[in-house]
Amino acid sequence: MLECVMILQDTHDVKTFCFQTTDNSWFRYLPGQFITIELEIDGKPVLRTYTLSSSPSRPLSISITVKANKDGYASRWLHENLKEGDKIKAHGPAGLFTLHNHMADKYLFISGGAGITPTLSMTRWLFDYGIHTDVHFIHCARTPSDIIARRELESMSARVSDIKVAFACEEPDPYGAWTGYTGRLNQLMLELISPDYQDREIFCCGPAPFMQAVRDILNAAGFNMDQYHEESFDAPIIEEEDRPDHDDVIIDDDAKSSVTFTKSKKDTRVQESDTILAAAKKTGLHIPSACQFGVCGTCKVKKISGEVHMVHNGGITQEQIDDGYVLACCSNPLGDVVIDF
Numbered sequence: 551m552l553e554c555v556m557i558l559q560d561t562h563d564v565k566t567f568c569f570q571t572t573d574n575s576w577f578r579y580l581p582g583q584f585i586t587i588e589l590e591i592d593g594k595p596v597l598r599t600y601t602l603s604s605s606p607s608r609p610l611s612i613s614i615t616v617k618a619n620k621d622g623y624a625s626r627w628l629h630e631n632l633k634e635g636d637k638i639k640a641h642g643p644a645g646l647f648t649l650h651n652h653m654a655d656k657y658l659f660i661s662g663g664a665g666i667t668p669t670l671s672m673t674r675w676l677f678d679y680g681i682h683t684d685v686h687f688i689h690c691a692r693t694p695s696d697i698i699a700r701r702e703l704e705s706m707s708a709r710v711s712d713i714k715v716a717f718a719c720e721e722p723d724p725y726g727a728w729t730g731y732t733g734r735l736n737q738l739m740l741e742l743i744s745p746d747y748q749d750r751e752i753f754c755c756g757p758a759p760f761m762q763a764v765r766d767i768l769n770a771a772g773f774n775m776d777q778y779h780e781e782s783f784d785a786p787i788i789e790e791e792d793r794p795d796h797d798d799v800i801i802d803d804d805a806k807s808s809v810t811f812t813k814s815k816k817d818t819r820v821q822e823s824d825t826i827l828a829a830a831k832k833t834g835l836h837i838p839s840a841c842q843f844g845v846c847g848t849c850k851v852k853k854i855s856g857e858v859h860m861v862h863n864g865g866i867t868q869e870q871i872d873d874g875y876v877l878a879c880c881s882n883p884l885g886d887v888v889i890d891f
């Protein structure tokens with residue numbers, strides 16, 4: 551259980567919500583990881599996944615930085631309703647999008663909009679630890695007023711020569727002169743800001759079209775994509791040529807499977823094209839879920855027996871799979887499956 555202890559207004563539509571545990575214990579996580587928070591909106595549980603923008607080097611509290619999207623049901627609710635002193639449930643932390651999984655001498659962090667949170671966390675962590683790692687930090691925003699944590703990033707960059715920060719805005723705004731890069735990130739900008747980007751480990755986070763544009767720039771430049779890592783909680787855009795080849799398993803729309811949930815003593819017959827999550831819903835069970843495309847790990851359940859076909863997006867580790875866990879939102883039952891839920 552987390553208690554909201556502070557709310558900071560970052561830009562006109564972005565707020566940072568800071569939390570402590572209700573028993574004042576410290577937080578342990580890796581910079582770049584996320585949590586899934588459980589809200590109650592209109593009497594219904596709503597789970598959403600947010601990357602922690604705070605750094606684990608400051609373990610007394612954690613923070614999430616949330617943009618109030620006009621279509622964002624939970625983000626708008628947070629902006630309009632969450633108050634200091636409120637308590638919410640949270641799951642995690644989890645996630646593999648962290649520099650700890652890809653240690654390198656030189657990094658390039660690229661973010662768009664509210665996708666700044668994991669790279670902000672990683673940069674804060676590197677700064678706090680005084681680790682002399684060479685970081686180029688590029689953040690893209692719509693206007694200068696939309697840049698999140700601008701002064702903090704500029705201050706870190708001014709004090710530590712290893713951290714170089716650049717902002718690119720699609721357009722200036724009327725509140726002051728803009729002398730930074732203008733327009734969408736492109737190959738030329740990338741080369742000017744980070745001339746040696748080909749030698750760097752790249753972490754990219756932002757809306758799916760933004761990351762697609764970054765991948766296009768890098769692919770066109772012949773960048774070694776093994777050094778490229780990205781994360782987004784938007785449903786991924788998958789080009790036909792990027793679509794993984796799953797010819798080894800053919801999901802049969804007409805085939806029936808049975809799914810049994812042992813703890814709840816429920817079972818149901820579904821089609822192979824249904825997910826375990828859909829099967830649970832059909833029996834009236836609520837497996838907690840957030841992203842619903844295999845990235846956040848919230849819907850992880852243990853499989854006792856049977857086979858599933860799982861296509862995830864990094865929300866589960868190989869060790870967890872070896873231990874029998876599956877992500878309910880992206881696992882199709884092949885035949886009879888028994889789940890420990």
Ligand code: FES
Nearest residue numbers: 840842844847879
């Ligand atoms: S709900 Fe996020 S991985 Fe299943």
